[in-house]
Amino acid sequence: MPEPLVCPKCGEAGTWRAQFKFGALDLDExxxxxxxxxxxxxxxxxxxGHHRVLAQGVLDGCPHCHAHDFExxxxxxxxxxxx
Numbered sequence: 001m002p003e004p005l006v007c008p009k010c011g012e013a014g015t016w017r018a019q020f021k022f023g024a025l026d027l028d029e030x031x032x033x034x035x036x037x038x039x040x041x042x043x044x045x046x047x048x049g050h051h052r053v054l055a056q057g058v059l060d061g062c063p064h065c066h067a068h069d070f071e072x073x074x075x076x077x078x079x080x081x082x083x
Contacts, residue, residue, distance in 0.1 A: 005059075009067040020057035021045045 004013040017029075024040030038048050046053065061068030 007062040007065060007067060010062060010065040012062070012064040014063040016063065017060040018057040019060060020055045022053060022055040023048075 005016050006013045022045050023036035024038055025043045025045055026037070026040040028037050030036070036048075038044060046055075059068070
């Protein structure tokens, strides 16, 4: 995630990761601004070529207290220029 988020359990701010399914599904880790991988041809979610895509993602959990059950807290991952 591009900006620090505050944990609803412990109150600490930190950099979190979000998991989403769009592009090649081979467990790549992306940095903000990096292009999606489409080369994993046998297991791909979605289609390339869209300017902006909203994908449902789940937060990995707090980097401080490791809490991860936030009563269904989901985040929308915005994917831009996914060519």
